[in-house]
Amino acid sequence: MKTLILALLMLGAAVAGHAYGAALTPGIYRMDANSYLTAVQRAEAGPNKRIEEKFEHAFPAAAGVTYAVVSREARYAEPERNRVLFLTVDGYKAERGELSCIAYALPGWNDYSTTNPFCAGEEALSDRTLASFVLRHPPRRRDLAGIHIPAERTPTQEDRVGCLLGVCDPAAYGRWIQRVEVTYRTDRFTLEKVRPYQDILFLENAVPVFASRERTNNRSELKAGTFVAVLDRQSEWFEVDYFEDGNARHGWIDRDDVVAxxxxxxxxxxxxxxxxxxxxxxxxxxxxxxxxxxxxxxxxxxxxxxxxxxxxxxxxxxxxxxxxxxxxxxxxxxxxxxxxxxxxxxxxxxxxxxxxxxxxxxxxxxxxxxxxLTQLWIDAKTRTIHTAQRGGCCSHYSETYRYVQGKLTLVSSVDEYSDGEWVRTATAHRRKGKMYYREERRRYKGEPNAAPGQPASP
Missing domain, CATH: 2.40.128 (Lipocalin)
Incomplete structure (x- = not known):
């Protein structure tokens, strides 16, 4: 049954994917043990170059990474946003010069900072479907001692002339093969358990976590620098999973404790x-x-x-x-x-x-x-709501709304645009429950009129 579910999720990715790739299903993902050998993008050798390959996991063994946690939130416009957290052993820190970031944001809408430490993940987290992804670091390259291939025969006069001109026949002079050691660092992670994580939250300061939405003595302490996965975002509480020794534990965090x-x-x-x-x-x-x-x-x-x-x-x-x-x-x-x-x-x-x-x-x-609504203006006298926007010097748009039977309803709009020669004005008005539209043109004599309730631009 699990195989069928994952297959359906991957099929959905092919249908629902967008320019940023599939939005990952929120939940807990497990590393595919041998994927570091197969999920690589191999370097090309080229002439007179030998690639000597090494394969490693994306994280060093000291990190102890087996699981990743993925959140997905769609509170704003598309594309949906993922955050990915790799669960490391307690106290792990990346080695000096090591770029193994443990938390990523997708799409690349966040800049890493000490208070919001998520790395842009568009390149690092690749091959995404709804139920899997690959963590792929840039390969490490190291030049090795070259190999000299001896000549097969004695150079002729023609060979000597050609070599003076920069074309030395390897058969007459031998050749060197450049050796490059390339270390690939790659792992694939596959969805193991769906969990409705809405966000992954970084705790800049130490924060208490409670067993329920009450500040009782039944509490634990999450140290500064901890990541938690948010299950529910309420006005006063976060319902979270936090992770100890790779195991998810459930709790509640008072939002007053998170940000001072x-x-x-x-x-x-x-x-x-x-x-x-x-x-x-x-x-x-x-x-x-x-x-x-x-x-x-x-x-x-x-x-x-x-x-x-x-x-x-x-x-x-x-x-x-x-x-x-x-x-x-x-x-x-x-x-x-x-x-x-x-x-x-x-x-x-x-x-x-x-x-x-x-x-x-x-x-x-x-x-x-x-x-x-942009440039919101509430007119209590006429019981109307106005909104306007400006697209540069020569484009203005405005709308007027009323509440009709408790529903916000468009009653009129004005769209005015100038190309420097003509001014086009499109208007719309609601009468007897139906919108009627009209468009007219006039010679340009200056900047278009400002939207209703808004001053003209200087």
């Missing part, structure tokens, strides 16, 4: 709630603090009621105690909260993180559909 944050009290509040924003330092001294959490407190008792996490904010426009704004974003009569999202690089295409309040559950929840 500075909590900043906010001016904004509602009738029932106060708020604090948790920030961490920027990557560089010149970077603004990075918001990573929002704490919802009872306005009356000060008790923590909820923590909001896993939103993206570059912090560039988050201003101390004014990071949180209160607004009724869905016009249901209950105040919601927002915090700046990403700047969009050029600035005009920035986003806003929106958290809608559910009066039944008495909790805030992240609104992906509102948070993905």
């Amino acid at each position: 944050v500075q909590w900043l009290a906010q001016r904004a509040s509602t009738r029932d709630f106060r708020f604090r924003v948790g920030v961490v330092p920027g990557d560089r001294d010149t970077d603004a603090p990075q918001p990573v959490a929002i704490e919802v407190l009872s306005r009356h008792s000060g008790q923590r009621l909820q923590v909001l996490r896993d939103f993206e904010s570059d912090g560039r426009y988050v201003l101390g105690d004014e990071a949180i704004n209160v607004v009724d974003a869905n016009f249901d009569g209950h105040p919601d909260i927002t915090i700046h999202g990403m700047s969009g690089g050029a600035g005009p295409n920035s986003t806003t993180n929106v958290f809608l309040y559910d009066p039944v559950r008495r909790r805030f929840s992240f609104s992906r559909e509102l948070s993905e």
